[in-house]
Amino acid sequence: MKYRVQPYQVDIGETPIENIFLNQYLQLADGNSLKVYLYAIKNAKDPNAKEILTDQEIASDLGLTLREVKESWEFWLxxxxxxxxxxxxxxxxxxxxxxxxxxxxxEIERAEYIPEEKTNMPNNSNSISQMFEEIESFLQIELNANELEKILNHIEDLGQEPEIIVEGFKFSDRKYGKRNLNYVLGILRNWHLDGIDTMEDLKKARERKNTKAKKIKLKRSYYRPKNNLEKAQVLEQNTGDEDGKKPKNIDDILLQRMIDKKKDNQKGE
Structure with a gap:
């Protein structure tokens, strides 16, 4: 017979933090840096936590931008x-x-940290260069230094892939006739809030939207008579005589309509 302990369904553990840390850094560190540190050290001390936790996941879980997470790590380093x-x-x-x-x-020394030299291009510089080429080819103009920096900052902050940036320009032009950079970045930010950071995310979102639209259209569809005869037949099925006992004849219904219409015309004269 085997024996096992049922794992907890909720996290009821605790994460010990040194008082020296609290006394020194609650005043010294900013809120974002504290959140990143505490969240990451809790993950490091939890044997059931994910072994690999990316900065993008930390940003998503804490409601921060990728840049804010990186700046927080820069502080602690x-x-x-x-x-x-x-x-x-x-x-x-x-x-x-x-x-x-x-x-x-x-007992130990503080870790020595030598910041890496910052470059204008992220690690995936090839895809970034290709992205700029595609954007400039689409716009038929050359992006200036300020525009290049805005796009790079956007990618660093939100972590969206270069391909989705290009699609943002095309979508903005196709849907709204807008090619302004700030307008495009606004669309991309909205996509990010909807969980769309890659082309695969966008594809799935569009599929969900199309499926929902088809369901709505199906619910709204109903039978519509094609001509006056069918209308009269429908009316006959739903109309009784004055006593409500039996339906009127189609000819009687049409005749009554003609009489009523003639009376209305005479009143108008």
Whole structure:
């Protein structure tokens, strides 16, 4: 016979945080940095948590932009209480949380952090370059430096893929006749809020919209008589005589209509 412990259905555990951290950084760190640190260290100490947690997932879970998450990590790395080591075996970057108590007691030193040189192009520079080429080809104009920076900042903040940026320009022109960059970025932000950050996301969203439209159209469809004879037949089925006992004849209904129409014309004269 095997014995197992039923896992908890809700998280009722606890995450210990050093008082030195709370005393020092509750005043020193901003709200976003605290949220990112506490969320990530809770994940690191939870044996049932996801082994890999991306910055994009942190941003989504905490309601932050990707840039805000990266800026938060930049703060903690500069403080030296967090360090990142690249693991060649797993091809992953591992974030280590250092003990502030051990740092204060001199057992370990603060981690040394050398910021990477910032470039104007993200890591996927090939796809970014191709994106700009497609946008300029579509607009038939060359983007200026300010426009290039706005698009790059948008990608860094929201994490949308280059292909969806190009589609945003095409959609804005096709749907609204607008090619203005700010207008396009507004559409892309709305897509992001709807969970659309890739072309695959957009495809699924459009499929859901088409399915919903078909269902609505099906609900609204009903029988419509094609001519006066069919209308009269429908009217006959739903109309009784004065006593409500039997339906009127079609000819009687049509004759009565002609009489009523003639009376109306005479009154008008």
């Amino acid at each position: 500069n403080e030296g209480i967090v360090k990142r080591v690249y693991d060649e075996e797993t091809n992953q970057e591992i974030t280590y949380f250092l003990s502030i108590r051990e740092i204060v007691l001199g």
